[in-house]
Amino acid sequence: MIDKNSIIYIAGHNGMVGSAIWRNLTAKGYLNLIGASSKELDLRKQKAVRDYIRKTKPDVIIDAAAKVGGILANNNFPYQFLMENMQIQNNLINEAHLLGVEKFIFLGSSCIYPKLAPQPLKEEYLLTDSLEPTNEWYALAKITGVKACESIRKQFEKDFVSLMPTNLYGTYDNFDLNSSHVLPAMIRKFHEAKQNNNAVVVLWGTGTPMREFLFVDDMAEAVVFALENQLPDYLYNVGTGEDITINKLAAIIQKIVGHTGDIIWDDTKPDGTPRKLMDVSKMHDIGWKHQVNLEDGIQKTYNWFLENIENFKQISY
Template sequence: MIDKDSIIYIAGHNGMVGSAIWRTLAAQGYLNIIGASSKELDLRKQKDVRDYIRKTKPDVIIDAAAKVGGILANNDFPYQFLMENMQIQNNLINEAHRLGVDKFIFLGSSCIYPKLAPQPLKEEYLLTGPLEPTNEWYALAKITGVKACESIRKQFDKDFVSLMPTNLYGTHDNFDLNSSHVMPAMIRKFYEAKQNNNAVVVLWGTGTPKREFLFVDDMAKAVVYALENQLPDYLYNVGTGEDLTIKELATKIQKIIGHTGEIIWDDTKPDGTPRKLMDVSKMHNIGWKHQVDLEDGIKKTYKWFLENIENFKTNQLKG
């Protein structure tokens, strides 16, 4: 049983998702939340992970640690996105199992599903077709994590569960244009263009793909729900069940920021998957639903961005 005194280790607690989970748990009265920075603990090293878990004896491990990035980063560094993510999650999952941690929450991504899977994406579509080439390396790593947790659950009857969020955004996001995802990249581009006399904003692709977005605090609440309940299945989609085109997203962000210049779509750049809408009925059926709508979430994210502009260093915002 998990209670407010349980030791909860959040791997990746300094990232956007991990920090949101930490804030949410602390706000709900959990007293023993622990984490280690990448300088303190290299999750790619098995012995270091084993020693840390032995020393801290967590009751629960939440794996929010990953090497992440957008289309450009995935394309330029395929080996790192495959191997480093597998090292991180394999070390955490294996050592949690070996050392008697009975509850493990693994966080993945909607990119685990086939590129042309029927919409909305159901959990049972996993491994039914080819992946989207622009992020297959990250997706393959995450699929192995899902299956590792499923196998431990099946063979050893442990409460290892995987949550697959849709596109996440929010406070503490990555606004580095070389590695960021679509939402923070747009926010930064429109802000900088507005400051530059409403200059033209160039965006990748055609703008026609449809995407679903979930505010990171809602994701954190889904994790807490999984923490406080024993979910009956091994895999759950976490999202809003609603999507919009990238062009519609750009227009929405442009309006919130107040940019009045032109938008040019560079169709020589890849679009990625045509659509990635999640079927979130399984989470709805067990009692979780998102609370923050897209417009409010963008406003919250932009507010945080403005409050942290002074932290620009080496072409990025520090989270």
């Protein structure tokens, strides 16, 4: 059984999701959280991962580590997104299994589902059709992680579970315009344009695709829920069950930031998947539901951005 003295290793504890999980567990009184930075432990290297797990003997591993990025990064670096993510998760999953780790929580992404799957996305739609080409490399890696955890659960009856979040955002997000996702990228673009006499903001695509967004602290709460309970199935969607068009998202962010200039939509750039709405009924049925609404979450994120603006590279007004 997991208790407040259990040793919990959070892989990727310095990232947006991992740090949110760490804060949540600390607030709840968990006493033995462990983590290692990428400089201390290269998760792509099998022996290094094995030695670390042997040395620290965690009861639980939460895999919040991944090479992530938006459409641009996925398009430009397909091999790295496929191979490095498989290396990271395969090392963690396999060594956890071989070394007797009691519980493993694998975090993926809604991009594992087919591009044109029925909406909202149900867990059983996995592997029923082709993926969205702009992020298939990352998606394929995450699918192998889900299946690895499922196979261990099936063959060895171990408590390995996969949580698939929708688009996450929040404090400690990535605001680098070369690699960030749509919501933090918009926050930075609108902020810089506001500082530059409310200059025009150019956004990718048509603005018509629909997306769902979950505040990272809600994701952390879902992970802790999975930690403290033995979930009956191997795969669960984690989201709000509500979506919004990208142009409406832009309008909300523009208002919160206080930018009063024009928006131009560059429809020569790709839109990506037309719609990605998660069916979160399985998580609701077992007792978890998100708490932070979108506007409040964006306001919290923008406040954090302003407090940490000196840390962001390549920012210019």
